[in-house]
Amino acid sequence: MQELDIIDEHEGLSLVCEKPDTLKDARMHYCPGCGHGVAHRIIMEAVAELGIQEKTIGVAPVGCSVFAYHYMNIDMQEAAHGRATAVATGIKRVLPDQYVFTYQGDGDLAAIGTAETIHTVNRGENIMIVFINNAIYGMTGGQMAPTTLFGQKTSTSPYGRAQEFNGYPLRITEMLAMLPGAFYVTRQAVNTPGNVRKAKKAILNGFKYQELKKGTSFIEIVSNCPTNWGLTPVKSNEWLVENMLPAYPLGDIKLPSKEDLIHA
């Protein structure tokens, strides 16, 4: 990874924003306009603000974010495709007082890893699952995902996703919210500054709720994939608003009650 020159001081200027030391000095490999960079940053800002770098372990499985450990300055394990929540379960069971999270794409979490996802949430593992949904397989070059929308063209649905061939877009977040082990379930996005702030608040909750040991926090982040959607970064965010958000509406799906938020 290439080191960046960090400018420490400028005469007459005051520092209003800086990179948290929970992010490494590495240039990200993500495509221009991709939501991963923002999502990484808000998770690491949350770790820094909560002061839990020493107590946090992340799991990054196969997908575009498999190299998350190049950027997140915390202890991390890379996981096999789909198995992030099983790996996180293993970590959390050995280190029950640490903060553990997974960072998974739609193919990983909602296709190949469906069984692990459902059973981890159903056990109510005290971890945070961050689910990046951009309705496409990014790393392998734009194939159809379980969350690909009807009519959406990908390299393996070249005429657009059709129910008779490909089944329905999977709203796994709503499905998981039905499980009693799910403590906090929300769907956020990082397409506007306002949404980024809301998403970060959800991430902060996802970390803090682990202290209660009452179940799984599941945070979907609806994101974009300018490269494989074949759009500019700006156009991809417009497409996200017009197409993704109607299918995957933003907002909290399951919130802890006031009693739930009391320490046991």
Add this chain to the structure above:
Amino acid sequence: MGELRLMKGNEALAEASIRAGMDAYFGYPITPQSEVLEYLTREAYQRTGATILQAESEVASINMLYGAGGAGGRVMTSSSSPGISLMQEGISYIAGSQIPCLIVNVNRGGPGLGTIQPSQGDYFQSVKGGGHGDYRLIVLAPATVQEMADFVLDGFLLAEKYRNPVLILTDGALGQMMEKVELRDQVDRSVRPVPAWATVGKPDSRPANVLTSLFIQPEEMEQVNIALQKKYAEIEAAEVKYQTVHMEDADMVLVAYGLSARISRKAMELCRANGMKVGLIRPITLWPYPYQVIRDAAKQAKGFLTVEMNAGQMVEDVRLAVNGQRPVEHYGRMGGIIPTPEEIVSVLERMYASAS
């Protein structure tokens, strides 16, 4: 002397894992090893606080093992052949990320769903790879219920010494049979230090620990492989284990492991009573394999016979060791059938006849 008990092999193994100070076990029911999970859920947490988790599949089990072992835990899973097949991807990742752990295969007959009866049909899978890529497991083959117990702590220590997964390859008969076993004392879980490489949370004093098997630049991936091969060479030089019986004057050599070795020993005794100088080499580590003792035996013996509960798998390693100097034959039963000593004796008689 440790505590003496009459136990099933599977239960002795489970009891030994508790006493070895195991931190976590992840498993899924499958015959003929379900007693391991049953015993542990009944006993372990109550006695030592260890995590015992019934996973949703063997795929989940092995990946939980990856996470828990990577977090510095002393961890184990067990299964039987079809379940071990499901774990192969995870085992390859564990070997690539160099995470110590113990995997137990109570081998049953295959292929496919096969049978629940004992078999040694998973030899190739255990010692030649199983999953993808160039990696090795340290493979221990118990032949008694005592060894089912002893190889648990031995296996954990080998795994931790080399940061490598260890496999105990046993079979449905050893898992189910009852024998006297002397149990070791309880290891205190709290005294084992946290390994420096483990992902437990990054303090300011060190860089972040990362466990991965992904090195996308081929030059880097090659260096990782070279380092792994160096480690495997060290294991081959230091950890070969075997037992020999009556090899001092043997002119015909039985080579067998696990249950087959016990039956072969009986066959050897029957032969000796009839004046046939038969010896036995029992590999205890199936990888690293005891090639040298077989190579040495080839200098005086007239021939070799491997006895396996399969179609002839380990015989290939014996042939590699003998390297064409002597005839090497295989006798085996498949599909869950256990060979009898008399069957083995008749093969040896035929080999003697053709050798003279």
